[in-house]
Amino acid sequence: MSYKFCISAPDNAIREAIRQKTDNLNKPKGSLGRLEELAMQVCLIQQTLTPTTEGRHHLLFGADHGIEREGVSVSPREVTWQQMINFTHGGGGVNMFCRQHGFCLHIVDVGVDYDLSEHHDIINRKIARGTRNFLHEAAMTETEFWQAIQTGADMAEQCAAQGCHVLSIGEMGIGNTSPSSIWMHLLGNVPLAECIGAGAGLDNAGQQHKLQVLSEAVERFKKATSLTPHLSPLTSPHSPLIYFGGYEMVAAIGAMLKAAELHLIILIDGFIMTACALAACKHYPAAQHYMIFTHCGDESGHRRMLQLLGARPLLSLGLRLGEGTGALCAFPLVDSAVRMMNEMNNFDNAHITRYF
Secondary structure (H helix, E strand, O other), X not given: OOOOOOOOOOOHHHHHHHHXXXXXXOOOOOOOHHHHHHHXXXXXXXXXXXXXXXXXXXXXXXXXXHHHHHOOOOOOOHHHHHHHXXXXXXXXXXXXXXXXXXXXXXXXXXXXXXXXXXXOOEEEOOOOOOOOOOOOOOOOOHHHHHHHHHHHHHHHHHHHHOOOOEEEEEEEOOOOHHHHHHHHHHHHOOOHHHXXXXXXXXXXXXXXXXXHHHHHHHHHHHHHHHOOHHHOOOOOOHHHHHHHOOHHHHHHHHHHHHHHHOOOEEEEOOHHXXXXXXHHHHHOHHHHHHEEEOEOOOOOOHHHHHXXXXXXXXXXXXXXXOOOHHHHHHHHHHHXXXXXXXXXXXXXXXXXXXXX
């Protein structure tokens, strides 16, 4: 089983027309800074001089992680299912921001270690009740990996069918900074110690324990893949995703890639979603043209990972909640860039002398 995406960079033929329209708005040239850059990106994605941010959808994928059993997170795994239920009651940070900015929230269970089937506001796409413990074995099988990719792609396609133009993606999964750190290490060639942070609130001793556990897991992975060179992390980006990933993370990758294929604006959240974006772009570099990196959080290594992608985040608010909250908080800046293109007058219509 596999899944192929057809992703190409946006057509640049319209770029000069976008630049001319932006420069002719009644403002000094370049005076709206990053908003003008955002407007250029959005217009290129949508191939229009009159872009839109109507049709806003937020995908939140939830799953548990076997590595949580090793004490790498200060939060217990039951918080995953408890928060998933809380989201259905509208009580999470993600709920508040979705309401504030008019996003349709889709809560998707792809691997929570709890029976959520009675909660009809949660979409049941459960692959298993949590991944395996990657300290001892691969977190998932290749079949499960492609199932998660398919799930994410299906959800993005469903959003597009409902008129989505802006897609933000979040996650809920206790322990998921651990696979994110390892992905950063293996895919970005960054020393593992520089990729590991406090997660949900580990103290220094907890972070040292986390580093020890993840270092041992990586060494076992490298020994295992040395026996099967076609799975080497140096030659195949799939192997670290399968061995260490979470179902919610792989589903997010599938959603990102399908959204890029459909030419949607993709809002990328914090450390975990940036790790997913890094993995997605390793497979399909053109996907990055459709991504807006919304904020740099407090998790150690996040800024370094953004640098690996050459990405400049819109905000730096010290957020580390996850759920996609940073992406939602940054949305008004994207909306402002679009409003600039659609609502600002130009020099001719305003009868203002163009002085440059």
